[in-house]
Amino acid sequence: MDFGRISRRHLLQGSAAITLGSALGVRSASAADTTIGFIYVGSRDDYGYNQAHAQGAAALKRLPGLKVVEEEKVPETDAVEKTIESMINLDGATLLFPTSFGYYNPHMIKMATKFPKLRFEHCGGLWTEKDPTNAGSYFGYIDEAQYISGIVAGYSTKSGKLGFVAAKPIPQVLRNINAFTLGAKLANPKATTQVIFTGDWSMPVKEAEATNSLIDQGVDVLTCHVDGPKTMVENAARRGAMVCGYHVNQSPLAPKAYLTGAEWNWEALYPKFVKMIAAGEAIPNFYRGGLKEEIVKVSPYGEMVSAEARKHADDIKAKLTSGDYTIFKGPIADNKGKVMIAAGTDRGQKDPELEKMDYLVEGVIGATS
Amino acid sequence: MTSDVADPGEAVAIAPAADPGFLQRHGGSIEYILIPGAALVGALAVFGIFVALFGKNPLDLYFYMYQGAFGTWFSWQNTLTRAAPLILTALCTALPAQLGMVIIGGEGALLIGALAATSAALALPSMPPLVVQLAMVCAGMIGGGLWIMLAGGFRQYRGVNETISSLLLVYIALAVLNHLVEGVMRDPASLNKPSTREIGAANMIGSIPGTDVHWGLVFGLIAAIASYVLIYHTTFGFAARVAGGNVRAAKIVGLSVGKLILTICFLAGASAGLAGMVEVAAVQGRTNANLAAGYGFTGILVAFLARQNPLAVIPVAILLGGISASGGLLQRRLGLPDASVLVLQGIIFVFVLASDALYGRIGFLKGKS
Numbered sequence: 001m002d003f004g005r006i007s008r009r010h011l012l013q014g015s016a017a018i019t020l021g022s023a024l025g026v027r028s029a030s031a032a033d034t035t036i037g038f039i040y041v042g043s044r045d046d047y048g049y050n051q052a053h054a055q056g057a058a059a060l061k062r063l064p065g066l067k068v069v070e071e072e073k074v075p076e077t078d079a080v081e082k083t084i085e086s087m088i089n090l091d092g093a094t095l096l097f098p099t100s101f102g103y104y105n106p107h108m109i110k111m112a113t114k115f116p117k118l119r120f121e122h123c124g125g126l127w128t129e130k131d132p133t134n135a136g137s138y139f140g141y142i143d144e145a146q147y148i149s150g151i152v153a154g155y156s157t158k159s160g161k162l163g164f165v166a167a168k169p170i171p172q173v174l175r176n177i178n179a180f181t182l183g184a185k186l187a188n189p190k191a192t193t194q195v196i197f198t199g200d201w202s203m204p205v206k207e208a209e210a211t212n213s214l215i216d217q218g219v220d221v222l223t224c225h226v227d228g229p230k231t232m233v234e235n236a237a238r239r240g241a242m243v244c245g246y247h248v249n250q251s252p253l254a255p256k257a258y259l260t261g262a263e264w265n266w267e268a269l270y271p272k273f274v275k276m277i278a279a280g281e282a283i284p285n286f287y288r289g290g291l292k293e294e295i296v297k298v299s300p301y302g303e304m305v306s307a308e309a310r311k312h313a314d315d316i317k318a319k320l321t322s323g324d325y326t327i328f329k330g331p332i333a334d335n336k337g338k339v340m341i342a343a344g345t346d347r348g349q350k351d352p353e354l355e356k357m358d359y360l361v362e363g364v365i366g367a368t369s
Numbered sequence: 370m371t372s373d374v375a376d377p378g379e380a381v382a383i384a385p386a387a388d389p390g391f392l393q394r395h396g397g398s399i400e401y402i403l404i405p406g407a408a409l410v411g412a413l414a415v416f417g418i419f420v421a422l423f424g425k426n427p428l429d430l431y432f433y434m435y436q437g438a439f440g441t442w443f444s445w446q447n448t449l450t451r452a453a454p455l456i457l458t459a460l461c462t463a464l465p466a467q468l469g470m471v472i473i474g475g476e477g478a479l480l481i482g483a484l485a486a487t488s489a490a491l492a493l494p495s496m497p498p499l500v501v502q503l504a505m506v507c508a509g510m511i512g513g514g515l516w517i518m519l520a521g522g523f524r525q526y527r528g529v530n531e532t533i534s535s536l537l538l539v540y541i542a543l544a545v546l547n548h549l550v551e552g553v554m555r556d557p558a559s560l561n562k563p564s565t566r567e568i569g570a571a572n573m574i575g576s577i578p579g580t581d582v583h584w585g586l587v588f589g590l591i592a593a594i595a596s597y598v599l600i601y602h603t604t605f606g607f608a609a610r611v612a613g614g615n616v617r618a619a620k621i622v623g624l625s626v627g628k629l630i631l632t633i634c635f636l637a638g639a640s641a642g643l644a645g646m647v648e649v650a651a652v653q654g655r656t657n658a659n660l661a662a663g664y665g666f667t668g669i670l671v672a673f674l675a676r677q678n679p680l681a682v683i684p685v686a687i688l689l690g691g692i693s694a695s696g697g698l699l700q701r702r703l704g705l706p707d708a709s710v711l712v713l714q715g716i717i718f719v720f721v722l723a724s725d726a727l728y729g730r731i732g733f734l735k736g737k738s
Contacts, residue, residue, distance in 0.1 A: 043707065071697045073707035076659040078583075078652045082447045083697050085581075089443050090436070091701060102562055102659050106652075124561070168551075170561045199547065200658070356560060 033067050034094055036060060036274075037087035039080060040072045041100035041227075042202060048228035048247040049201075053099040053123065055248065056266025063271060069093060076102035084111045088118065095277065097270075099123045108135060119283075121273060127285045138269070138287035140295035141349050143179035144320050145262030146223070147327050148298045148313050149244035150183020152260045153221040154191050155309030156242055157184075163214030163241075164195040165207050165224035165232045169368040171357045173225045176262075178361045179327055180223060180244075185363055187312065194219055195366035201227040211235040221259065233258070242304070249299045260313070261299035268294045290349055291320045334359040335366075401681075404727050405674070408720040409688075415720075416713045425703050433702050437695030444694060449582045452690030454479075456589030457644035458668025459675065459682040460596055461517065464637040465531070466677035467600050468630060469613040474520060474535025475641040476665025477542035478513035482642025483649045484546055485512025487656040488554075490568035490649075501572045505646050513642015514635040516542065521634030525627045543661055550657055564657035574650045585647035589686070592640045596679035599636075609633055641665060670714065674721050689714070 036057075044054035050072065061068045069091045074080050080103050087093040098108050101124040112120045112135035125139030153162050162184055166173050177195055184191040194217060196210040207224070211232045214222060223244040224232045230253060236243045237254030245251070245261025276283050289295040298317060301310055319325035326348050330341040340359055341347055347354050360366055417427030438448050461475035489508035493501050520538055523529035549565075556566040574584045600606035612619035612626050619626055648660055671689055675681035696710035 069701040071700050071707075074697070075662040077648070077662045078450055079662070079693075082450060082694065085443065086437070086447060086694075086697055087701070089441070090698065102657075106654050168563075170563065172561050 033065055034274075035067045035069060035087075035092050037084070037091065037093035037096045038068060038070045039074050039083055039087075039096070039098045039100070039103065040070070041076060041102070042073060044070065044072045046228040047230040047233075047250050047253060048226070050099070050227070052247045052264040053097070053266055056264075056270040057097070059267035060270050060274060063274065066274065074100075076100060076107070078107065080107045081111055084108070084120075085114075088115060093118075095119045095121070095274075097121050097123070101126075104137060119277065121283070125286065125288050131285070133285065136283055136285045136287060138295070140264060140293075141288065141290035142262050142264065142296045143175045143327065144290040144349070145296045145298050146176045146246075147179040147183040147320070148317050149223055149260055149262050150180040150185075151187050151313045151316060152301065152305055152309050153180070153223065153242075153244055154184035154187025155306055155312070156259055156304070157188065157191060157221045159218045159220050160188060160191050161217070161219045162191055162193040163211070163217075163219035163222040164193050164364075164366075165210045165214070165222065165226060166195055166197050167201045167203075167226045168199065169197055169358075171355055174357045174360060174368065175354060176225050177364060177366075178357065178359075181361055181363045182327060182332075183316075186316070187309065191363065193364045193366075195360065195364055197366075198226065204228070204231045207231040208235050212239065215239045215241050223261075245299055251299065251302065255302070256304075258299070258302045259305055260301050263297050263299055265294050265297040268297075288350070291317065292323050328354060333362045335362050335364050337362075400728055400731065401676075403731075404724045405676075405721055408724040409717060412713070412717040412720040415716050419712060419716075420703075420705070420709070423705070425705065429703060430699065433698045434692070434695040437698035438691030446581045447694040448687060448691040449580075449586055450690070451693050452686040453583060453585035453589050454644045454648065454664040455668055455671050455686040455689060456593055456682055457585070457640045457647070458665045459671035459686060460592055460668075460679060461513075461637045461641035461665070462669050462672035463675065463677045463679050463682055464596055464600075464633050464640070465517075465521070465630075466672065467606070467609045467613050468633055469616075470521070470524065470630070470634075471532045472517060472520060472535045472634065472637060473532055473669050474517060474538045474665070475637075475644075475668045476661065476663065477535070477539035478516045478638040478641035479645040479648070479665045480539075480542040480546050480660055481516045482509035482513035482638075482645030483656050483660050484549065484645075485509055485642065486646035486649050487565050487568060490572055491554075491566055498571045501568075502574055502650065505568075505572075505650055506643065509642045509646025509649075510639035511642070513645060514637075514639035517638025517641070518631055518635045521630045525630045539665065546656065546660070547658065554656070556655070559657070562657060565655045567655045568649065570654075572650065573654060574647070576651075583647065583651035585644065585651055588643055588647060590683065592643065593679050593683050596636070596640075600679060605629075605632075641668070670718060674718065676725075 038057045040050040040053060042050040044050050057068050057070060060066050069087055071083050074083050080098055084096055087096060104122045104124055104126045108120055108122050109131055112132040116134055118134065120135045122137040123139060125137050127135060127137035164177050166177060181193040194214055198206040198210060207226055208231050211222060221242045222232060222236045224246055229246045229250055233243050233245060233250045233253050237257035242257050242259050243254060244259050248263055249261060251258035273283055316325060326346045328341055328347040330345040331339055331343040332341040334340050358368060360368060417430060420430050421427050438444055458475040458479060461478055462472055465472040486505040486509035489504040490501050493504055516538060520531045520535040523534045524531040551563040554565045555563050576583050608624050609629050612624055612629050616626055644664060649656060653659055667689060671682055671685050675685040692710060692713060699705045699709060700707060
């Protein structure tokens with residue numbers, strides 16, 4: 001079994017290092033290396049969900065004493081269990097980041113139980129008391145960044161019609177759509193957001209169709225919540241519409257159309273995790289935060305964003321960052337007129353009710369089912 | 370079975386002096402090993418050149434492929450785990466091929482089988498695990514079987530091309546699955562990943578003792594061997610092959626072609642449905658969109674590479690399982706993108722198809738040298 005861990009290259013490197021080491025009298029530094037494994041469900045240059053994590057992994061690669069191994073396009077089946085085991089058995093990984101939501105249950109839990117001495121960090125915020133203690137699950141309140149995007153979009157739209165290309169009507173997505181719309185209404189109370197659900201996380205053809213259809217209906221600012229925003233961004237820019245990005249900064253794809261965007265800030269979080277481990281601190285198993293905790297961020301504004309929009313957005317961003325602003329503040333009605341959050345009720349960032357969101361706020365055109 | 374086996378009369382007439390008996394008797398069988406083997410070696414050589422163009426050492430490539438797929442006991446288990454569902458889904462294409470039908474909808478039968486098996490388990494909440502598991506097997510096989518029988522029925526009674534209809538049925542199956550999983554069968558607790566309720570840890574079928582490989586491998590081996598016996602050693606199988614060779618001739622001799630088509634399609638779908646049951650009962654523990662991992666589509670490739678022989682499906686599935694198992698190591702050690710594994714699969718496919726032209730044309734195997 002142990003022979004499996006020693007590849008031919010390692011043997012060669014090892015013998016070379018020993019020769020060199022004994023000749024020069026230095027100790028090999030590689031003995032102290034920590035190997036970290038990253039697993040992505042899509043390709044790591046998708047300008048989206050997976051690239052955001054790959055940027056976090058890249059931040060770790062720049063730190064001394066860390067070795068990062070990566071594997072992309074691993075499906076949410078037992079394949080991910082085998083990838084985890086392979087990283088442990090063949091690469092010696094001791095910290096693993098299976099980054100896709102569907103990796104958690106049952107796959108990562110099974111592996112965390114099998115390897116109780118290793119640390120697992122999953123993206124999705126799914127850890128509960130009954131799960132293994134060496135498993136963690138983190139997530140960000142990216143609706144805060146979507147809210148800022150909404151403000152900028154509200155100022156930038158001429159038609160007052162915004163578009164949202166969304167994957168599935170699940171709480172995380174609905175929360176983004178609602179935050180974006182509420183933000184837009186701060187800037188332009190008459191603004192509406194037309195939403196189209198494509199049905200799955202990666203449906204480039206449907207995403208392109210949805211983008212075109214929205215623009216045909218007069219929408220002039222679009223955003224999205226799908227795994228790879230590239231399709232939406234490029235198509236919208238080609239049609240002359242403006243966009244707000246998602247997951248990572250997509251401005252290189254459409255520099256003239258990119259207003260701003262809601263981004264993950266994994267390149268800040270992952271080094272923090274590694275430092276906590278190195279210092280012997282325990283990473284909370286359930287780790288969440290927003291702008292204040294530097295888990296999400298807002299893309300730099302594009303040239304065409306007006307001074308007024310910048311000022312308003314920066315102002316709210318500062319309040320969110322200091323932690324004294326509530327996005328979901330009553331009264332909030334759904335788009336059928338029913339009051340969902342009563343006047344006087346503040347549903348703050350960590351309110352569990354928001355995790356169950358199953359409605360679209362007033363101003364959103366569309367239905368959850 | 371269209372390839373012509375060496376003609377004994379001709380071989381005897383021009384037999385060389387050296388003992389030609391062995392080749393005469395076994396030349397045909399040797400061809401079936403030699404030609405695909407040579408195709409495989411050729412494909413690996415071309416892939417090596419392809420990889421060398423990217424500046425990687427092809428010898429490293431072969432070494433890591435071997436190490437990742439078969440180099441250690443862990444690698445073997447990884448390979449076999451990935452091969453297990455492929456054996457079953459390949460039979461979904463290989464069995465109808467005996468009748469000259471090209472069925473490519475194994476993925477749909479897998480999804481329906483998984484749904485049916487999950488429903489059976491959820492409908493029997495307080496039964497002993499063995500009863501639940503048997504019910505799941507039956508439900509999965511019947512569900513998948515009826516699904517492909519539908520394609521067979523369309524072909525027999527409505528003249529619908531079975532290739533198209535079986536492919537389209539995949540998308541219908543996926544839509545049915547999503548509809549049920551996001552609707553009536555949804556576990557209300559599965560907020561951001563719509564799923565059915567779990568079938569319960571007691572009802573999981575687990576792994577083959579002493580390994581990490583689940584029982585799906587054994588099911589696959591039994592199904593492949595049973596299919597082989599059925600096709601090559603029973604009158605039913607003979608009738609199917611006659612009908613596959615010439616439908617009109619089969620009808621003239623009084624074979625009920627309609628019954629053959631429906632039965633074979635049912636068996637084909639049942640084996641893919643069983644793969645779906647295994648994915649639920651051995652891997653996922655419930656039904657959700659994760660099940661649509663493409664096993665049904667890879668199964669088509671396996672069936673064609675095995676030249677539709679149910680027994681040859683086993684080694685081919687293990688080979689493709691090995692390629693996918695080693696894919697991770699290629700990404701991690703050589704920095705190749707995931708797509709390179711698909712390139713290799715494509716090259717192998719082209720080589721094996723092209724090598725079809727060689728059957729019966731290799732002189733020395735006929736004893737002619």
